[in-house]
Amino acid sequence: MIDYTTKLRKEVEVCIECGFCEAVCPTFSSSGFLPSYGARGRIILARDLIEKNSSPKFRELSSSFMSCLNCFACLHVCPAGVNAGAVSSYARQLINGSTPTKETDPLIRMILNLTEKFENPLGIQRQMSSWVDSSDVSFSNDSSILLYTGSMYQITPYLERLQRMREIMGESLTKFFASLIARFPTLSLVFKLLRDRKSVNSYENSLASIVKLLNSSGVVPRYLGASEPYPGTLLHDLGYSENFKRYAERVTSRFKDMGIRKIITVDPHTYDLLRNIYPDYVRDFNFEVYHYLEFIDMKQFTSSQESIVLHEPCHLVLHSSSSDFLHDVLDGICETKYPRRHGSRTECCGGPDELLFPDLSSSISRRRLKDLEDVGSSKIVTACPICEANLNLRGNVIDLADFLVQHHNTPRFSTRRPFQRK
Numbered sequence: 082m083i084d085y086t087t088k089l090r091k092e093v094e095v096c097i098e099c100g101f102c103e104a105v106c107p108t109f110s111s112s113g114f115l116p117s118y119g120a121r122g123r124i125i126l127a128r129d130l131i132e133k134n135s136s137p138k139f140r141e142l143s144s145s146f147m148s149c150l151n152c153f154a155c156l157h158v159c160p161a162g163v164n165a166g167a168v169s170s171y172a173r174q175l176i177n178g179s180t181p182t183k184e185t186d187p188l189i190r191m192i193l194n195l196t197e198k199f200e201n202p203l204g205i206q207r208q209m210s211s212w213v214d215s216s217d218v219s220f221s222n223d224s225s226i227l228l229y230t231g232s233m234y235q236i237t238p239y240l241e242r243l244q245r246m247r248e249i250m251g252e253s254l255t256k257f258f259a260s261l262i263a264r265f266p267t268l269s270l271v272f273k274l275l276r277d278r279k280s281v282n283s284y285e286n287s288l289a290s291i292v293k294l295l296n297s298s299g300v301v302p303r304y305l306g307a308s309e310p311y312p313g314t315l316l317h318d319l320g321y322s323e324n325f326k327r328y329a330e331r332v333t334s335r336f337k338d339m340g341i342r343k344i345i346t347v348d349p350h351t352y353d354l355l356r357n358i359y360p361d362y363v364r365d366f367n368f369e370v371y372h373y374l375e376f377i378d379m380k381q382f383t384s385s386q387e388s389i390v391l392h393e394p395c396h397l398v399l400h401s402s403s404s405d406f407l408h409d410v411l412d413g414i415c416e417t418k419y420p421r422r423h424g425s426r427t428e429c430c431g432g433p434d435e436l437l438f439p440d441l442s443s444s445i446s447r448r449r450l451k452d453l454e455d456v457g458s459s460k461i462v463t464a465c466p467i468c469e470a471n472l473n474l475r476g477n478v479i480d481l482a483d484f485l486v487q488h489h490n491t492p493r494f495s496t497r498r499p500f501q502r503k
């Protein structure tokens with residue numbers, strides 16, 4: 082098992098407490114400058130955690146580490162190279178680590194139980210492949226190249242609806258239902274009723290756009306359909322490293338049994354998880370992991386006078402040493418403008434805090450949207466379903482794949498299957 086105490090010590094011992102990281106930490110400013118919700122505060126608390134990690138009072142500090150967005154904005158400004166995002170992640174694994182207890186937040190218990198039972202955090206795995214039925218896309222049953230959606234596009238509209246229900250029902254009732262579902266996972270059937278058809282269609286359409294662009298670039302991958310497992314992102318992000326390890330091994334053995342060699346991911350979180358986290362947990366995780374944009378033939382688009390603002394997702398730009406493909410694909414298609422914070426200073430949309438810190442998340446999203454709108458273009462483009470869900474408060478955010486499809490040089494290049502009369 083990974084020695085998180087050693088990893089934590091290595092990170093925090095070089096911090097000089099200069100506070101540069103606080104200037105870019107979204108949770109620090111949006112919490113009203115609470116030290117424990119800032120990058121430097123997390124480093125200081127992590128030092129305490131290492132020294133007294135068996136003391137029960139340190140469990141109370143978990144909200145400091147759990148509220149970190151893991152955006153890594155702090156890493157890119159730190160003169161000592163400290164990553165307070167990684168510190169928060171290691172601290173979560175030390176505080177939580179294994180099977181949840183009765184004291185664990187019911188929403189977390191529900192997600193852990195449903196993921197282990199149904200390979201989907203809301204227990205709605207059958208809904209995850211319905212997008213294929215209405216999409217004009219091609220797959221190959223024997224390719225060693227796998228399209229791995231990781232369920233992020235498909236699950237986002239359900240999570241959006243869950244948040245709305247939560248606002249209506251209030252926290253206590255929401256947690257009561259979550260604890261019931263955690264105990265009786267088959268009750269997760271109710272989540273199917275949460276769907277907002279328009280929103281589901283929109284995210285499914287983006288997924289279809291991605292595969293259509295791959296197909297038109299000569300890539301016909303394999304797809305597991307209804308048997309595709311969720312990658313376990315939340316198990317890791319919530320700090321349940323033992324559960325995550327077991328689960329990641331299960332997902333990996335599925336890929337190995339099928340003879341997969343290359344994996345094409347479609348969202349920044351799954352891309353980051355498979356490239357940077359899975360190899361630490363799963364022995365011989367020797368697949369080549371790509372983002373779909375790396376396969377797109379750039380010559381298939383027409384240029385226009387259109388001007389857009391690009392919101393660069395932090396898990397793509399700040400967690401990766403090579404994300405040029407995100408910018409290259411837009412070159413020559415439109416005029417790309419950037420908000421005040423962009424590139425290695427890009428700012429998180431606040432999405433990762435939506436489950437446990439909804440008010441903080443909403444404050445971060447609203448501030449980021451204002452920065453994007455202040456640039457002055459009417460269209461904001463992003464490449465992450467979570468960013469889209471959190472920033473699209475006024476209907477002016479579009480997924481990059483849908484934007485590319487709109488600028489394809491083939492007339493009527495659609496992602497939906499043509500309607501056929503019987």
Ligand code: SF4
Pocket residue numbers: 095096097098099100101102103120121124158159160161162163164165
């Ligand atoms: S983590 Fe880096 S930027 Fe933040 S206080 Fe420590 S040394 Fe300074």
Ligand code: SF4
Pocket residue numbers: 105106107108109119120123148149150151152153154155156165166167169
């Ligand atoms: S990863 Fe992001 S939210 Fe977490 S401490 Fe660093 S800047 Fe703040």
